[in-house]
Amino acid sequence: xxxxxxxxxRVRQLVPQFSDWxxxxxxxxxxxxxxxxxxxxxSLQSQALTxxxxxxxxxxxxPLVLAxxxxxxxxxLGDIDLxxxxxxxLANVVSxxxxxxxxxxxxxxxxxxxxxxxxxxxxxxxxxxxxxxxTLGSSFIWLGCGLLVLSIPGGTSPGWLGSFFNASPPLVPMxxxxxxxxxxxxxxxxxxxxxxxxxRGTGANHVAVSRSGWSIVKVRMASYGLAAVxxxxxxxxxxxxxxxxxxxxSANFTLLAIAAVILGGGEFAGGRSVPVGAVxxxxxxxLVGPVLGLLNVxxxxxxxxxxLVLVVVxxxxxxxxxxxQ
Amino acid sequence: MSATAASPSEFRESRLERxxxxxxxxxxxxxxxxxIAVWIAIALVAGRGFGGTLTSAxxxxxxLVLVGVGQMFVITAGYGAIDLSVPYVMTLTGFISTGIxxxxxxxxxxGFLAAIGCGLLVGVANIAAIQLLSIPPIVATLATGLMVQSWAAVRxxxxxxxxxxxxxxxxxxxxxxxxxxxxxTVLLAAVAGFLLHRTAWGRALQAAGQNRRAAxxxxxxxxxxxxxxxxxxxxxxxxxxxxxxxxxxxxxxIGDPFLLNSIAVVVxxxxxxxxxxxNVPGVWGGAMFxxxxxxxxxxxxxxxxxxxxxxGGLIIxxxxxxGSRKAA
Numbered sequence: 001x002x003x004x005x006x007x008x009x010r011v012r013q014l015v016p017q018f019s020d021w022x023x024x025x026x027x028x029x030x031x032x033x034x035x036x037x038x039x040x041x042x043s044l045q046s047q048a049l050t051x052x053x054x055x056x057x058x059x060x061x062x063p064l065v066l067a068x069x070x071x072x073x074x075x076x077l078g079d080i081d082l083x084x085x086x087x088x089x090l091a092n093v094v095s096x097x098x099x100x101x102x103x104x105x106x107x108x109x110x111x112x113x114x115x116x117x118x119x120x121x122x123x124x125x126x127x128x129x130x131x132x133x134x135t136l137g138s139s140f141i142w143l144g145c146g147l148l149v150l151s152i153p154g155g156t157s158p159g160w161l162g163s164f165f166n167a168s169p170p171l172v173p174m175x176x177x178x179x180x181x182x183x184x185x186x187x188x189x190x191x192x193x194x195x196x197x198x199x200r201g202t203g204a205n206h207v208a209v210s211r212s213g214w215s216i217v218k219v220r221m222a223s224y225g226l227a228a229v230x231x232x233x234x235x236x237x238x239x240x241x242x243x244x245x246x247x248x249x250s251a252n253f254t255l256l257a258i259a260a261v262i263l264g265g266g267e268f269a270g271g272r273s274v275p276v277g278a279v280x281x282x283x284x285x286x287l288v289g290p291v292l293g294l295l296n297v298x299x300x301x302x303x304x305x306x307x308l309v310l311v312v313v314x315x316x317x318x319x320x321x322x323x324x325q
Numbered sequence: 326m327s328a329t330a331a332s333p334s335e336f337r338e339s340r341l342e343r344x345x346x347x348x349x350x351x352x353x354x355x356x357x358x359x360x361i362a363v364w365i366a367i368a369l370v371a372g373r374g375f376g377g378t379l380t381s382a383x384x385x386x387x388x389l390v391l392v393g394v395g396q397m398f399v400i401t402a403g404y405g406a407i408d409l410s411v412p413y414v415m416t417l418t419g420f421i422s423t424g425i426x427x428x429x430x431x432x433x434x435x436g437f438l439a440a441i442g443c444g445l446l447v448g449v450a451n452i453a454a455i456q457l458l459s460i461p462p463i464v465a466t467l468a469t470g471l472m473v474q475s476w477a478a479v480r481x482x483x484x485x486x487x488x489x490x491x492x493x494x495x496x497x498x499x500x501x502x503x504x505x506x507x508x509x510t511v512l513l514a515a516v517a518g519f520l521l522h523r524t525a526w527g528r529a530l531q532a533a534g535q536n537r538r539a540a541x542x543x544x545x546x547x548x549x550x551x552x553x554x555x556x557x558x559x560x561x562x563x564x565x566x567x568x569x570x571x572x573x574x575x576x577x578x579i580g581d582p583f584l585l586n587s588i589a590v591v592v593x594x595x596x597x598x599x600x601x602x603x604n605v606p607g608v609w610g611g612a613m614f615x616x617x618x619x620x621x622x623x624x625x626x627x628x629x630x631x632x633x634x635x636x637g638g639l640i641i642x643x644x645x646x647x648g649s650r651k652a653a
Contacts, residue, residue, distance in 0.1 A: 123641070300482065301475050
């Protein structure tokens, strides 16, 4: 694949192309799920879609949105990151412990995390170890580091962080602005700069990409680095919204982030970047808890309902594909 | 391969090759070497008897081996096959079987059958999601896992059943220095090894993991073969959960560590994570390695946080050194 060809593909990929209505429907499924959840909340509580209602419904969504985007940058390569949850937890405790009093130290730790993530990419590439194993091993490392930083939940959120995430911007509440912003930034990374096309190419056929002169190691490093950056941002969001640090509170983010990416149209085979889909998927999954709350259902059922949403959307996608065949 | 006689230098190379090919024939050897190294290290550091350390590790290993063997069957299926629902099945069946046995008021057999039944049910759900809805295994088992997690949380509410005293005795009983449960688990592992290497099903499973298309074209009923792997995995997780519930009374999250550990023991044991080539002894080796490692770090008075870091680092190091072993 030559650079010129890549450029042509890049331009074409700016416009989503659907061969027929079923493909369009399949790609709209996560959005339909999200809108459905919102309307369901509205039918249960008439204040749900007002400014403050939406703010409450989505108050816990921002960390998961960022974690999902982090996972997406790994999944697009055809890899998988089993460390997302504990990475978010580590960033959470580092920011809760140091960001307020010793911001330079916190930033240095964050830089170290990004470097460690890039090293994971190198390891996956050079030793040909499946990413699932490398990230499995490093998930224990993030957890251990997190427990070293704060052995029991605690710490504080720096004032500016809390006031950013709890701000009341015009028109729509903060979680919506952040989600839209994250989606736009990631869309730009995936579709407006050469990196996006190359990384998709790597996920689809890395031999072809490397034969055309790109360094796969660098692509992996960049993707894993981006995954770390968004994972750290997710940890910061958690600190900002909860006001404290807990290295194990976000353990289930690993599975939820994978679920959000797949919900949003990502594929384990790699080669598909779905920045907007991942954000929508994460929003839909984080609405499950509040909707159950409005239904007066015990929070014990929350994870089960999230699993159900995942199955229903994927079943819908499988069915539209089957009709196609 | 050339048929000509080897020159001296080629001969040296071939000896190295041969050593490598032995290692390829017995990929589980490394896990046992690693486990023994850690075992010796514990004896040196703690000055504790070799026997005592081994006994306590053997007492803990069966739970991990049972679920690890199940995970191994699923991973053998290849193409990203993995079962993320096992930890939640374990937690759930701990509650369910203990609830039925209820401190000796109920039947142990019924409790176990219920645990196996739950495991099989989750296996069926996994298979249905994977094969009927064409959901990738990792997501399908993740979704069912989330639902089972909810089920366990609901079952845990108002839970007040006591552990069955007879079953608890069985789980902790020892024949001399050897825990009884470990003996049964070795026997079960032997059965699993027989299933994997000596039966048509086991070979079909490995063939499907190596090249699913070829296996299909060869006339194997791949879907059935894979379904059985998920069912066995679910059932073994169910049994392991019931035993774990009897060992230390059931609690929410009791299965959680088994998510990553069940995968880790399979991979440390020398089975290919890409599927197609697995071995059962390695699951034992991997489980003993992980458990002895935690013991060693405990003996060294290393805190839980650092234990995790060392454990993660070692998993990566071991596999980075073992290097790339492509699916056969």
